[in-house]
Amino acid sequence: MLQRTDASQRGELYRVKLAINGAPHDVEVAPWVTLLDLLREGLGLTGTKKGCDHGQCGACTVLLDGMRVNACLLLAVTCDDRAITTIEGVASLEPTAGGGLHPLQDAFMDHDAFQCGYCTPGQICSAVGLIAEGHAHSRDEVRELMSGNLCRCGAYSNIADAVWQVLRDGTAGEGGR
Amino acid sequence: MPPTAISQAPGFVGRPTRRVDGPLKVTGRAKYAAEYDAPGLAYGYIVSSAVAAGRVLAIEADAALQMPGVIRIFSHADRPATATADKAWQDEVAPPGHPFRPFGSDEIHFALQPIALVVAETYEAARDAASLVTARYEVTQHRVDLKRERATAYDPPEKRAGIPPPPAPRGDFAQAYADAPVKISADYVLAPEYHNPMEMFGTTVVRNDDGKLLVFDKTQGSQNVKAYLAGVFGLPEGDIRVVNAYVGGAFGTALRPNMSAVLAVMASLALERSVRVTLTREQMFALGYRPHMEQTVSLACGRDGKLLAVHHDAVSGTSPFEDYQEAVVNWSGMLYACANTKLSYALAKLNTNTPCDMRAPGATSGVYALEAAMDELAHAAGIDPLELRIRNFSERDGNTDKPYSSKALMLCYREGAARFGWSRRQLAPRSMREGNELVGFGMATGVWEAMVVPVTAKAILSADGALEVSTASSDIGTGTYTILAQIAADAFGLPLERVTVRIGDSALSAHPVEGGSWTAASAGASVSLACAKLKEQALARARRMTNSPLAQAAMEEVAFTDGRIALAGDAGRGVSLADVLRASDLGHLEEEASFTPDEKLAGRYASYSHAAVFAEVRVDEELGVLRVPRLVSAVAGGKILNPKTARSQILGGVVMGLGMALHEEGLFDHDLGRLMNHNYAEYHVPVNADIGDIDVLFVDEHEDKLGHLGVKGLGEIGIVGTAAAVANAIFHATGKRVRDLPITLDKLLG
Numbered sequence: 015m016l017q018r019t020d021a022s023q024r025g026e027l028y029r030v031k032l033a034i035n036g037a038p039h040d041v042e043v044a045p046w047v048t049l050l051d052l053l054r055e056g057l058g059l060t061g062t063k064k065g066c067d068h069g070q071c072g073a074c075t076v077l078l079d080g081m082r083v084n085a086c087l088l089l090a091v092t093c094d095d096r097a098i099t100t101i102e103g104v105a106s107l108e109p110t111a112g113g114g115l116h117p118l119q120d121a122f123m124d125h126d127a128f129q130c131g132y133c134t135p136g137q138i139c140s141a142v143g144l145i146a147e148g149h150a151h152s153r154d155e156v157r158e159l160m161s162g163n164l165c166r167c168g169a170y171s172n173i174a175d176a177v178w179q180v181l182r183d184g185t186a187g188e189g190g191r
Numbered sequence: 192m193p194p195t196a197i198s199q200a201p202g203f204v205g206r207p208t209r210r211v212d213g214p215l216k217v218t219g220r221a222k223y224a225a226e227y228d229a230p231g232l233a234y235g236y237i238v239s240s241a242v243a244a245g246r247v248l249a250i251e252a253d254a255a256l257q258m259p260g261v262i263r264i265f266s267h268a269d270r271p272a273t274a275t276a277d278k279a280w281q282d283e284v285a286p287p288g289h290p291f292r293p294f295g296s297d298e299i300h301f302a303l304q305p306i307a308l309v310v311a312e313t314y315e316a317a318r319d320a321a322s323l324v325t326a327r328y329e330v331t332q333h334r335v336d337l338k339r340e341r342a343t344a345y346d347p348p349e350k351r352a353g354i355p356p357p358p359a360p361r362g363d364f365a366q367a368y369a370d371a372p373v374k375i376s377a378d379y380v381l382a383p384e385y386h387n388p389m390e391m392f393g394t395t396v397v398r399n400d401d402g403k404l405l406v407f408d409k410t411q412g413s414q415n416v417k418a419y420l421a422g423v424f425g426l427p428e429g430d431i432r433v434v435n436a437y438v439g440g441a442f443g444t445a446l447r448p449n450m451s452a453v454l455a456v457m458a459s460l461a462l463e464r465s466v467r468v469t470l471t472r473e474q475m476f477a478l479g480y481r482p483h484m485e486q487t488v489s490l491a492c493g494r495d496g497k498l499l500a501v502h503h504d505a506v507s508g509t510s511p512f513e514d515y516q517e518a519v520v521n522w523s524g525m526l527y528a529c530a531n532t533k534l535s536y537a538l539a540k541l542n543t544n545t546p547c548d549m550r551a552p553g554a555t556s557g558v559y560a561l562e563a564a565m566d567e568l569a570h571a572a573g574i575d576p577l578e579l580r581i582r583n584f585s586e587r588d589g590n591t592d593k594p595y596s597s598k599a600l601m602l603c604y605r606e607g608a609a610r611f612g613w614s615r616r617q618l619a620p621r622s623m624r625e626g627n628e629l630v631g632f633g634m635a636t637g638v639w640e641a642m643v644v645p646v647t648a649k650a651i652l653s654a655d656g657a658l659e660v661s662t663a664s665s666d667i668g669t670g671t672y673t674i675l676a677q678i679a680a681d682a683f684g685l686p687l688e689r690v691t692v693r694i695g696d697s698a699l700s701a702h703p704v705e706g707g708s709w710t711a712a713s714a715g716a717s718v719s720l721a722c723a724k725l726k727e728q729a730l731a732r733a734r735r736m737t738n739s740p741l742a743q744a745a746m747e748e749v750a751f752t753d754g755r756i757a758l759a760g761d762a763g764r765g766v767s768l769a770d771v772l773r774a775s776d777l778g779h780l781e782e783e784a785s786f787t788p789d790e791k792l793a794g795r796y797a798s799y800s801h802a803a804v805f806a807e808v809r810v811d812e813e814l815g816v817l818r819v820p821r822l823v824s825a826v827a828g829g830k831i832l833n834p835k836t837a838r839s840q841i842l843g844g845v846v847m848g849l850g851m852a853l854h855e856e857g858l859f860d861h862d863l864g865r866l867m868n869h870n871y872a873e874y875h876v877p878v879n880a881d882i883g884d885i886d887v888l889f890v891d892e893h894e895d896k897l898g899h900l901g902v903k904g905l906g907e908i909g910i911v912g913t914a915a916a917v918a919n920a921i922f923h924a925t926g927k928r929v930r931d932l933p934i935t936l937d938k939l940l941g
């Protein structure tokens with residue numbers, strides 16, 4: 015991990031232990047590396063997206079010990095001993111009987127809740143966190159509580175439908191291609 | 192593309208079909224330009240100009256160069272040679288002028304212009320070192336205030352290819368306007384808008400040992416970028432390949448080659464290693480944008496509502512170095528029938544980058560002004576706004592006097608109004624309320640050009656019966672992968688998962704940039720032609736097989752299903768495609784075909800997609816808080832290939848239209864000439880909570896002159912008219928006419 019250069023060129027390195035999608039990772043990381051850049055550049059987990067790097071868009075949403083967070087706002091060194099779930103690991107949280115996807119992943123496809131797909135990993139991780147929080151009890155509350163995740167393609171109403179369906183029914187619904 | 196979920200019976204075209212790229216996108220496996228790795232990858236970080244106009248006197252980079260891990264710093268003063276002629280920098284869709292050249296000279300044309308590129312071993316080292324690079328400038332007076340610059344506006348001497356200039360005046364506007372019993376005249380102002388796709392621009396240049404470059408880029412045209420980079424750096428075309436398999440949104444901003452591509456290739460060539468350059472969100476605001484616009488519309492009608500006079504004048508911002516042009520006022524000469532029209536369009540130079548086509552460029556801006564003015568005219572005449580449009584329905588394009596190839600706009604009006612419940616609208620503004628909220632109904636017409644372009648596609652059938660179709664198209668969220676898979680699957684009677692679509696690669700068959708809503712109709716037609724040609728070849732080979740049951744069969748007499756060719760009506764008498772290949776001793780069958788627009792038909796007909804947009808707004812009477820709980824968009828877009836992805840295209844357009852109406856606004860500091868709100872926190876785009884119910888309906892429209900698929904394209908029509916429908920509803924709710932977009936609380940209460 016992170017072995018592109020020798021330590022002398024990269025300043026001081028810190029050893030950080032992370033559980034990412036259930037797998038232990040033992041990495042040496044410079045203190046200025048964000049969790050987002052560690053995932054994307056250091057570990058090749060590019061499913062987590064960078065839409066602003068400023069905590070303003072939600073594209074980088076991952077689950078930190080089950081809570082949704084913006085990975086661009088966290089320095090990797092502060093995540094020692096923490097468990098992180100990214101989009102690559104979401105399916106294993108609650109795989110559906112069929113294709114081994116999380117019900118939200120299936121619902122997103124069913125409701126066409128994305129276009130370019132760039133906000134999608136963040137939306138899905140955010141929705142996993144939202145459901146765990148237990149604060150959303152209506153579609154309108156889903157809309158409100160999903161508003162930290164921008165979608166410039168404008169798939170909002172389909173995102174709300176997909177998340178609300180899973181929240182309500184626990185499944186992706188009637189299917190149809 | 193890996194296969195998707197289990198398919199049902201063949202016949203996918205016209206049916207709501209899940210995206211074939213869905214599984215990759217919901218699992219994070221779809222790779223975007225900045226997500227490819229390479230051995231020894233170096234990272235570039237751009238340093239941007241702090242001033243809006245002037246010259247760079249010196250770049251001070253010593254401190255940055257001392258940073259561990261920093262490899263080199265490029266700038267106008269230290270960079271490899273690039274092409275000297277403008278021609279090399281002019282891409283497929285460049286407007287007239289002198290294209291911007293990153294690090295081309297010491298001249299500063301706009302704030303946040305790139306002035307240096309720090310390349311380092313890690314992203315963090317490059318970013319930190321970039322913060323240590325400073326510059327000394329000679330600052331000159333900038334121009335960013337369009338209101339002030341309107342006085343300097345000029346008619347662009349060289350016209351942009353593909354953009355019709357305003358048509359010559361018809362009749363006598365001045366006289367007709369003077370004589371008319373009902374008239375209005377108003378100014379409409381549009382703030383600059385920024386595309387801001389979620390994926391920021393990024394380019395990963397992977398340099399092979401032989402020096403050839405594989406460029407992963409965020410673009411709407413891999414072949415456009417490839418030709419451009421080859422020209423700019425004097426590379427043989429065979430030494431460079433551009434891949435854009437997945438594009439995280441674009442909306443027009445990736446039509447032209449981007450600075451990240453130029454700078455990443457520049458660094459890669461100079462350092463002889465692989466390089467990634469990504470832009471920051473702030474730098475995304477230094478790209479092309481939807482220009483500021485000042486418009487005046489004057490309309491007059493008789494007591495019966497029939498239009499007697501139309502005048503539309505627009506002044507748009509452009510950059511100091513290019514004359515960017517859109518068709519803004521032309522719509523006012525064609526959307527409604529009127530004998531006396533006067534249309535004019537001019538540009539004013541501003542210290543910004545060159546504006547860049549953004550979702551329905553020109554129409555979004557011009558039709559907003561026209562449709563807001565039509566609402567004002569309806570109010571002045573005491574006529575229902577929908578009725579006013581119906582009374583002025585145009586049977587021919589007034590600018591060219593051509594008949595429409597198809598125009599189901601009347602159905603959009605009728606079905607949209609019925610779905611919305613327009614008949615419940617009270618004529619007088621401020622006459623509907625519920626509790627504390629004033630309720631308003633507004634509507635507008637939308638229109639966008641239906642275009643087709645030449646595209647070549649390839650179809651390959653392999654021994655296992657799988658089909659691959661390919662062309663250098665792009666899917667920026669539009670659903671291109673999916674509709675091409677549907678078309679190809681139907682041609683061979685295959686389930687979707689037996690079809691692989693390859694796009695997003697400059698090495699594939701010729702395809703222009705993906706934009707203008709022309710991709711579905713054009714790429715779709717080329718894929719369908721390639722499949723038809725491949726079927727001919729397969730049948731010809733099947734006929735020649737020993738004891739072939741199809742020896743005498745003509746194409747009309749056979750059916751292709753599930754990897755077999757058989758007599759229609761007698762599925763038992765046929766051969767498998769695998770056997771055809773075996774008999775021909777071939778590993779695969781392959782055909783390439785080109786779709787070419789029928790110029791003769793195009794010369795005889797005007798082709799447009801249309802929409803009728805109906806919006807309800809609710810405004811808290813005391814607080815001015817505004818929401819749009821529901822909106823109906825009724826669209827006439829020819830044949831709908833995939834109602835699921837088609838609906839999403841319209842939703843996306845509507846949401847961006849709501850952003851235009853209520854949120855989006857680039858704010859300049861006129862003293863510094865800099866944009867103040869260059870981030871997502873301060874440049875507001877709609878969020879989920881802003882979006883109410885959006886009801887999309889597609890009316891029946893038979894189009895048979897625009898390519899054989901009958902498709903018109905849907906990427907842009909959803910936005911056109913949306914902002915006007917909302918603005919008109921706000922007037923109806925409150926009695927207050929706000930003509931400057933976005934309509935924010937302060938304007939509503941002010």
Ligand code: FES
Nearest residue numbers: 067069071072086
């Ligand atoms: S990238 Fe983290 S919030 Fe935008």
Ligand code: FES
Nearest residue numbers: 129133165166167
């Ligand atoms: S799908 Fe493109 S930004 Fe949400």
